[in-house]
Amino acid sequence: MRISTNQMYRATSATISNKQADLAQLQNQLATGKRSASLADDPAAAAGASVLRSDLAANSQFEQNRQIAQQRLSFAENTLGSVSDNLQTARDQLIAAGNGSLSDLDRKTIAGQLRQGLATLVGLANSADGQGGYLFGGYREDTPPFVENGAAVNYVADDGARVINVSSTRSMETAFNGADVFMRIPNGNGLFVSAANSANTGSGIIDSGRVANPAALTGNNYEIRFQGSGSTSTYDVWDTTTNTAISTGTPFTAPASIAVPGISINVDGAPANGDKFSVLPSGNQDVFKTLRDAIAVLETPTNGNVTAVANGLRASLANLDQALNHISDGRGAAGARLNELDQVGVLGSSRDVDLKGTLSKLEDIDYVKTISDFTVTQTGVQAALASYAKISQTSLFDYLR
């Protein structure tokens, strides 16, 4: 086959150009450390890298979210701890107030301390969350969630849970509902609550009672009515919901265990004729009211009869114990969420490392291989140049005289 002179030059110069282009591309790879200079070099890797980068960005966003969640939950846990201390102090004060040798004035002094504790408690309930809102205020940020208006403390915020996405698969509530924490606390012993009627004149003291037979609990309201006094003291147990008598005319000697369906409850002391005691199913009572009731009991003059104080303090202590348990549960929940956040955080960090590793595999060059490719291509270019020089030197004209 004939080769024209043009063809010789054209073919060899094309080969040299191509080899030089290859060399330039390898040089670029070595300089940037990246495998692909363009999408065309490896479209699948480019697409994969794009999605990986997106995942990495989302991953670090969730880390930021976790920090905010952690802040809120830590704040809440600490505040609940302070609330717990506050209630514990109040409890100690109530127990001290139960000492029978105290005078009205002494009790009034303790009541004053309780008042201060209550004010602090309201302040704690209205704690700021460090981000412009309130810890226990749900979605409301402009006014504090707990408002005192004379006789009561009201919750004026909402049930907002302030959910934050802490990972791509987990959302976490970062708010503790003020109503749940401070307002919806069961009274009594959680199942039923006993109280002495405020008009009682005797010295009968009723205790908190305990469940004797869970199956027999009816959830109805009961009343224990005393007649007579001293050795002729008897009592009736009435179901005031159905208005039926459970038992009547049972003789009473203190201390006595009174049979109310499913419940065993003790009355001690000497109830007067007409004294009544109620046993009601538990409802919700806010902790502020519990403290207020205790303050009221301690501030009422006794006129020598400390029975009302004893009954009132016993009821308040039962409610306060409920509150303490409730707060402790809340702290436990906060602690559990913080633990979970830590675990999610650990997972997030290791995912970050994984993603970065995969991205590097897709994008970065293997230096060893690329350098050896470069050396081979360089040799190829040199060979092409040398052979071109040789070919272009030979011509028939050189041999003609």
Next chain:
Amino acid sequence: MSSGILSVGASGLTAAYTALQTTGHNIANVSTPGYKRQSVVQTAAEPQFAGAGFMGNGVTVSTISRAFSELATREVNRATSRASEAETQAAYLKRLDSLMGNADTGIGAAIDNLFNSAQSMSAQPSSTGQRQAFLNDARNLATSFSETVDSINLLKDTSVRDLTQSLKNVNELGKQVASLNSRITLALASGQKPNDLMDQRDNMIQGIANEISVTLTPQGDGALNVLVGNGQPLVVGDRFSTLAATTDPNDPSKISMIMITPTGNVQLGSDGSLMGGKVAGLMNVHNRDLADVQAQLGRLAIAIATPMNAQHQAGVDLSGGNGSNLFNIPAATADAFVANTGNAAIGITIADASQLKASDYRLDFDGTNYSTTRLSDGTVQSSTTLPATMDGFSLNAASGAMNAGDSFSLRPVSTRANGITAAFNDPTKVALAQPVAAKATLTNAGSATVQSMSVGTTANANLTQPVTLTFTAAGSFDVAGTGTGNLTGQTYTPGTAINFNGWSLTLFGTPRPGDTITVGANANFAGDNRNALSLAGLGSARIVDGQTPAQNFAATLASVGGQARAANFDSTVQGAIRDDAVAAEQSVTGVNLDEEAANLMRYQQAYQAAAKVIAAAQTVFDTLLNMGR
């Protein structure tokens, strides 16, 4: 007798001289593009009968022939057209590749930033700084879309300029071929082939083949008729037509070609593949490849902006006002075909952005059925009336009516990505809260609490009506309130959504009989992040034809990269085929200097030998003259 030798010698001298000149011509033109080597064809002169036999009379040069292989030349033209089409396409796709492939600042990063700042907003909903950051990211997303699409439009403009230049070249070359045709026809009348003129003509034709594919038909009188593209006559004898590029009359986003003939304009269509050569590459790049990417980006932009708008409108801002649109989305366009006889104007609205496809469409009406064709794969959907819905958008006759045979070109997604803008800049107007809230009554004895609540994006007139759920047992409740139908005995399962009036409420815990949950208008907007969570959630939802936004953008990158890669391969392969074809032609027509050097030696010796013959004739004549003394 001696004059016989003299004339024989002289003929040999002349022949050798002609051959030497032709060899010199070859050597001189070794680098002339399109030159085909010439050689002298010698024939023995007519012999003379001289009694003892036929006496030779020397040599005549019958013609100077051109080394020409029609097959090889045709192959070269064909391969040149294919190679330049592939190279043009590869070059443009390479520019598109580098446009789209910038990882740090492109659309992919902007999408990530938007949804990540929505997440930040959801963690701190009342923070003005976070809200402002989100609005900035929304603006950045709109900008990155519009900048990318604008750059693609610039590429399109460049391709149109290149196309115009290319067609100018074709027209100029066509004119020259026409004039060469007439000169060659004239020269052929002399009985000999005008080799150099024919070389020039072949060169011009190869130049045309680089721009557009050619088919040659000889016209008997030596002229070559040049048909281009799918058989359009560019040059017929000495007459030529010209080609021009115009906006496609039926679809303003496309380029089509017309041929301007003495009898009027002929519309050649907008399908580049019929044309071949650079023209095909440029038309395909403009009408198909770049338009494709614009459609994909447009679809992605609308598929993100539309649900973001809807979700934002379902929420309320810091003052309790309903959210407005986050993004302004420009309207889709529909254009009537020029041949339409009806007076309809077609409007396009988005019905479900998550079903949009990255394609243009055509609407045809045959008198009974309205058929909508998806141009990317030819799928057709028919209905007997308008409005009709297909692939997430709906068509309606905004005014007038279509006649049978009318058609419209529809662009629901193509040209819209560079018109999207962020609608507002006031951080207090970002709607992160929801208009309704649920509350467990304080006196509830049970433990049922509100876990989560969401609001649908379809407007419900009773959304903020007060509704009370009253539990009659741990597992059932009654509902009362306008719009609920006041149903009784509804089943309650913790964690299962309860839906009324357009909201969806999930409760947790165990209620006691008598417990109530109330739902009503929300009054606390600052700390409410529920709509922010919904907005952020769109980033990982499959809102783009079954993919998440990040997945869809990655798919677009893969598609651009894959096409660029394929175009590179094609360009390499077609280039190699062209090189082979050129080599094959060159082996027939090319000048080899060493061969010509050998020829020089040969013809030089022939010349010297013929001169010696003349010298011998002179000696004979001298001898004759000296005989008479």
